[in-house]
Amino acid sequence: KSSGSFRRMLRGFAISAVVSYAAAFASGAPSTLRGSGVIFQRNMALGSAFVRPISFGNDPLLRRRSASPISALRLSGGNSAPSGIEVKSKVAVAGGTLYRFTHESTVTNTPMTAAVFIPPGVEYSPEIPALYWLSGLTCTDENFAQKAGAFQHAARERIALVLPDTSPRGAGVEGEDDDWDFGSGAGFYIDATTAPWSTNYNMYSYVTKELPALVEKEFKISPTLRSISGHSMGGHGALTIAFKDGGESWVSTSAFAPICNPTKVPWGEKAFSNYLGSVDAGQEHDASELLAS
Numbered sequence: 001k002s003s004g005s006f007r008r009m010l011r012g013f014a015i016s017a018v019v020s021y022a023a024a025f026a027s028g029a030p031s032t033l034r035g036s037g038v039i040f041q042r043n044m045a046l047g048s049a050f051v052r053p054i055s056f057g058n059d060p061l062l063r064r065r066s067a068s069p070i071s072a073l074r075l076s077g078g079n080s081a082p083s084g085i086e087v088k089s090k091v092a093v094a095g096g097t098l099y100r101f102t103h104e105s106t107v108t109n110t111p112m113t114a115a116v117f118i119p120p121g122v123e124y125s126p127e128i129p130a131l132y133w134l135s136g137l138t139c140t141d142e143n144f145a146q147k148a149g150a151f152q153h154a155a156r157e158r159i160a161l162v163l164p165d166t167s168p169r170g171a172g173v174e175g176e177d178d179d180w181d182f183g184s185g186a187g188f189y190i191d192a193t194t195a196p197w198s199t200n201y202n203m204y205s206y207v208t209k210e211l212p213a214l215v216e217k218e219f220k221i222s223p224t225l226r227s228i229s230g231h232s233m234g235g236h237g238a239l240t241i242a243f244k245d246g247g248e249s250w251v252s253t254s255a256f257a258p259i260c261n262p263t264k265v266p267w268g269e270k271a272f273s274n275y276l277g278s279v280d281a282g283q284e285h286d287a288s289e290l291l292a293s
Contacts, residue, residue, distance in 0.1 A: 189237030
């Protein structure tokens with residue numbers, strides 16, 4: 001029952017937490033894949049695309065107490081094992097804390113920067129539900145944090161926000177900083193298969209495996225009570241990541257102004273040709289093609 005309450009809340013919050021950011025790009029409630037925004041729920045009985053988030057209220061799982069408080073940031077405890085992250089900044093916002101950190105990635109073979117918002121009131125919770133937000137072309141982990149206005153919603157619903165970067169940085173690949181729509185800031189949330197990109201540009205594995213494992217360990221982020229969303233290239237990433245695993249890893253999936261048929265547009269053609277060797281290879285990372293199959 002408790003898990004069901006979290007899941008219902010996450011389905012609603014996956015939409016409301018990003019509404020401020022999406023307002024500049026979407027008008028009206030989206031309903032189709034090719035619209036300005038799209039929403040997909042595993043439980044289609046949820047109904048309309050924009051819904052009022054369900055509050056945690058008196059959910060017993062959130063109120064459950066352990067023998068002693070659990071620090072949201074596990075590296076802060078005096079008896080903690082050495083942490084795999086280096087905190088760059090810690091900002092108090094909406095009653096919670098936004099941690100921005102770096103870590104050495106074995107997936108991208110570069111240092112990676114990401115951010116996690118921890119809401120207030122979760123010190124005794126064994127795990128924290130989360131929304132993973134994937135940003136668009138040219139963005140970093142900071143765009144959503146600075147522009148979305150989502151923290152007050154996250155704080156109210158006691159939900160964490162996980163904000164990865166959009167690509168590796170400083171990998172040293174020739175040409176990675178030449179264009180705004182390819183290379184740095186444009187990882188397209190896929191794993192490159194062609195040289196020289198395949199050594200570093202593996203954002204699919206980073207977002208679906210390495211980063212979740214890291215934040216689950218360091219910040220108590222739930223491995224099961226989680227949603228994924230994004231805008232533009234990030235909307236493409238959110239949709240394809242969820243579709244490729246049948247939605248099993250995510251309570252809800254949503255997207256705003258996504259690149260929803262990238263094999264048919266110049267951005268996708270350029271990315272897939274260089275990262276994967278051909279546009280046809282990109283069909284496995286095309287939301288429209290995944291739905292059609």
